[in-house]
Amino acid sequence: MNYLPKSLATGFLLAIFASSSVMAAATHPVTGETLADDQTFTYSLLDEFTSVDPQIVEDVSGSDIVRDLFEGLMNQDADGNLVPGVATGYTTNDAKDVYTFTLRDNAMWSDGNPVTAHDFVYAWRRLADPATASPYSWFAEIMALENVGAVMSGEASPETLGVTALDNHTLEVRLSSSLPYFAAMTTHSSTFPTPEWRVRTFGNDWTKPGNIVSNGAYVLTEHIPNERSVRERNSMYWNDDATIIEKVVALVINDENVDFTRYLANELDKGTVPSGQFIRLKQDYPDEATSFPRLCNYYMTFNLSDSGPEAFKDVRVRQALAYALDRSVITEKILQAGQINAFTFTPGATAGFEVPPVAFGQMSQSEREAKAKELLADAGYGPGNPLSFEYIYNTSEGHKKIAIAAQQMWKEVLGAEVTLANQEWKTFLKTRGSQDFELARGAWCGDYNEASTFLDLMTTPSGYNDGKFSNAEVDSLMLEARTMDDASANYTRVEEILANEMPTIPVYHYAGVFMLKTNVKGWPYNNVEQNWYSRNLYKVAK
Amino acid sequence: MINYIIKRIGVAIPTLLILIAVTFYLMHAAPGGPFTSERPLPPQVLANIEAKYGLDQPIWRQMINYLWGILTEFDFGPSYKYHDRTVNEIISHGFPITLKYGFWSFIVAIGVGIPLGAIAAIRKNTWIDYLAVGVSIGAQVLPNFVMAPLLIIVFTLWLDWLPGGGWNGGEWQYLVMPVIALSTSYMASIARITRSSMLEVLNTNYIRTAKSKGLPTKVIFFRHVLKPSLLPVISYLGPAFVGLITGSVLIDIYFSTGGMGYFFVNAAFNRDYSVMMGITIVVGALTILFSLIADLLYAWIDPKIRY
Numbered sequence: 150m151n152y153l154p155k156s157l158a159t160g161f162l163l164a165i166f167a168s169s170s171v172m173a174a175a176t177h178p179v180t181g182e183t184l185a186d187d188q189t190f191t192y193s194l195l196d197e198f199t200s201v202d203p204q205i206v207e208d209v210s211g212s213d214i215v216r217d218l219f220e221g222l223m224n225q226d227a228d229g230n231l232v233p234g235v236a237t238g239y240t241t242n243d244a245k246d247v248y249t250f251t252l253r254d255n256a257m258w259s260d261g262n263p264v265t266a267h268d269f270v271y272a273w274r275r276l277a278d279p280a281t282a283s284p285y286s287w288f289a290e291i292m293a294l295e296n297v298g299a300v301m302s303g304e305a306s307p308e309t310l311g312v313t314a315l316d317n318h319t320l321e322v323r324l325s326s327s328l329p330y331f332a333a334m335t336t337h338s339s340t341f342p343t344p345e346w347r348v349r350t351f352g353n354d355w356t357k358p359g360n361i362v363s364n365g366a367y368v369l370t371e372h373i374p375n376e377r378s379v380r381e382r383n384s385m386y387w388n389d390d391a392t393i394i395e396k397v398v399a400l401v402i403n404d405e406n407v408d409f410t411r412y413l414a415n416e417l418d419k420g421t422v423p424s425g426q427f428i429r430l431k432q433d434y435p436d437e438a439t440s441f442p443r444l445c446n447y448y449m450t451f452n453l454s455d456s457g458p459e460a461f462k463d464v465r466v467r468q469a470l471a472y473a474l475d476r477s478v479i480t481e482k483i484l485q486a487g488q489i490n491a492f493t494f495t496p497g498a499t500a501g502f503e504v505p506p507v508a509f510g511q512m513s514q515s516e517r518e519a520k521a522k523e524l525l526a527d528a529g530y531g532p533g534n535p536l537s538f539e540y541i542y543n544t545s546e547g548h549k550k551i552a553i554a555a556q557q558m559w560k561e562v563l564g565a566e567v568t569l570a571n572q573e574w575k576t577f578l579k580t581r582g583s584q585d586f587e588l589a590r591g592a593w594c595g596d597y598n599e600a601s602t603f604l605d606l607m608t609t610p611s612g613y614n615d616g617k618f619s620n621a622e623v624d625s626l627m628l629e630a631r632t633m634d635d636a637s638a639n640y641t642r643v644e645e646i647l648a649n650e651m652p653t654i655p656v657y658h659y660a661g662v663f664m665l666k667t668n669v670k671g672w673p674y675n676n677v678e679q680n681w682y683s684r685n686l687y688k689v690a691k
Numbered sequence: 692m693i694n695y696i697i698k699r700i701g702v703a704i705p706t707l708l709i710l711i712a713v714t715f716y717l718m719h720a721a722p723g724g725p726f727t728s729e730r731p732l733p734p735q736v737l738a739n740i741e742a743k744y745g746l747d748q749p750i751w752r753q754m755i756n757y758l759w760g761i762l763t764e765f766d767f768g769p770s771y772k773y774h775d776r777t778v779n780e781i782i783s784h785g786f787p788i789t790l791k792y793g794f795w796s797f798i799v800a801i802g803v804g805i806p807l808g809a810i811a812a813i814r815k816n817t818w819i820d821y822l823a824v825g826v827s828i829g830a831q832v833l834p835n836f837v838m839a840p841l842l843i844i845v846f847t848l849w850l851d852w853l854p855g856g857g858w859n860g861g862e863w864q865y866l867v868m869p870v871i872a873l874s875t876s877y878m879a880s881i882a883r884i885t886r887s888s889m890l891e892v893l894n895t896n897y898i899r900t901a902k903s904k905g906l907p908t909k910v911i912f913f914r915h916v917l918k919p920s921l922l923p924v925i926s927y928l929g930p931a932f933v934g935l936i937t938g939s940v941l942i943d944i945y946f947s948t949g950g951m952g953y954f955f956v957n958a959a960f961n962r963d964y965s966v967m968m969g970i971t972i973v974v975g976a977l978t979i980l981f982s983l984i985a986d987l988l989y990a991w992i993d994p995k996i997r998y
Contacts (some may be wrong), residue, residue: 197771197773198959199772199774200773200774200775202774202775205774205775207728279736279739279740279743280743282739282740282743282744284726284728284732286732286736287730287732287733287736290733298733301733301735301736301739302733302735302736302739303735303739338840353769353774353775354775355775355949356775357775371857372782373949374773374776374785375785375943375947375948375949375950375953375954376780376782376947376948376949377857377947396897400856400857400947401947401949402856402947403944403947403953404840404944404945406840407839407840407855407856407945407946410840410843410844410847410848410855411843411847411855411856412850413848414847414851414855416847416854416855498844500743532863573960574723574960575722575723575724575727575960575961575962576721576722576723578723578728578729578731579722579726579727580722582731583729612731612733613729613730613731644940664694670874
């Protein structure tokens, strides 16, 4: 008989508690805005992510999830600046080849274990260890960790890698060469810590909901491949009090038009802009359609190796083709989403990089075309002896449109006979990587926000230099840049050399586009890498 | 009959082996591999990874190891692309989804297609016939990649009746649009086949005899017309059923169902050898099984066929 009144009383108390906690969460602690009752953020992915294992993940959408689930040494703020993560700070020696990170003592894994320097040591060894077979192990290589080459090739044990836990809260990193921007690299998902005890217990299954333990603001609670994944607030996260979004739902929607329809039907808070529709959507939804510069470039690379065509060995031919390309037609008529005409290899949005005024970028298009005709005629090509070559690109409607436009421009301005060929992605990579092409499409997205992530591609030893461009001055400038506090003069000089030598034709620098509901706040629009953290977002009441 | 079944199974095993061998060879003949990427791995690292997965061995040995794994442990191997999933997991997740929407599409296609064709045949050259033929031709020419986005615009955006995609364990709300999109063209084919074969049967002498001896129309239809008219439909249904339950990449893309079709196509692009092989074997085995079932059904319906 006593049971009923008691349970009623409990219910009453719970109701008061619940309503007071809702009231407490009803305004944003900093801005004072009224918050929506439902703090669930739902967004779409165009494709299933490869993994949420920090050392395995290789795609952008997977990295976005990993950044919510795990926290590395350093984080980025809304402007892309470096801010403390698990590390409260770091020191470095004069040579900038030894970094010592101090870890906070209140960082916890979602199972209550403390996050220690040993977790980072384990993760970084795991990244380089050939037994992990990480598709992102190359990141350990560009981090220049001491002994990384030998570890990756299996010649040395992972224990010899240049990373040591001096104690639970001090991590020492030794590099094989000086890297002034090393700390910025620790915001990359492949450097995030991994719970060794879970990996040992569950093997490859450790990332499944229920098995996974993470140290970020969220934990993975549901994952249905190719359909949806859910991550929920991690109460053990050291800064959990500042988190507002309770639950993040990522839906896989493979078709961008369906994605957009579902966004309009309010199934998504963040959705995709179907290609070529940005201008129209910006007019119809000015506060929702967003375009931002991305750290990616689109270029065409000449095959300058011995297997390449004789014509491209002549710098005048390369320049003529670069000059004759009307970039405005491509960015303004074909792509229409805020892409930027490119005359340099490095995008202007890259931190600390001033776009140098390279000569051909300063001319008008008609001047460039006149110059292009002159250059090609000097090189001995003309109506009687037209330039002819093949341009290959990976199969995609977008690349096809650009290829057809370029073919037409080269035909009209230079009388060149260009054949187009498309190949399926992996076949294309194989063809380009084995220098079995004449002119090929290329694109590169920065791995970190610094010009060397682009310009290193133009050095002789780079594994990604598919055109096999080789210039001793570029090599030495880039080598020297590694140890400089401010290498911008070197980067400017390299861009000038590239504009003269024209090993690649810069076409445009990417823009990212998306739709975001107006009640979602806190999006880091000014972070050019678009490294967003759900814990910084919040939804205001409509 | 039993002898016939045993004989067919005897043929099925080498057929499947040839399928596996050809697929295995073609798959490895395609340029690039599971670890080819825009950022090529250093050769030594690539060699280590390939050794880990046994990709450094000759193709014939890889194939034997692969088959051995299937026969002894029913293990179709790991996915090269999705490190936390095995092929067994991918198939056991995706196949039931595909099976469910495929099965319901099959039921809808038959349930609507056969009556539609039959009514059109019985009421030949009336407005009902023209309407039925019109509907089936319309459904036939409207491809599901047009139909699917239209359905989502109508039922999700305008009417707000159904969720725009997802699976959610196969609840009916999530099933409606995939089934409509997938079944229409099958439904249309079934209707047209039923109509033409029924017209043929209606013009036969034994139907005329049945009519002249005064049998009621219902009896004539169900006893004498329906069964023989369905023979061509049955021979169409066998392969159609396999097509429906082995996955439609378009349905998976438009409705985010998570079915097997998308995994299959994606595996080919990713050179995810083991996933591609696993799904090929499942689809191949099902194709063989259902063509056998269709043949047996045929014999049951048509007394002239005896095995």
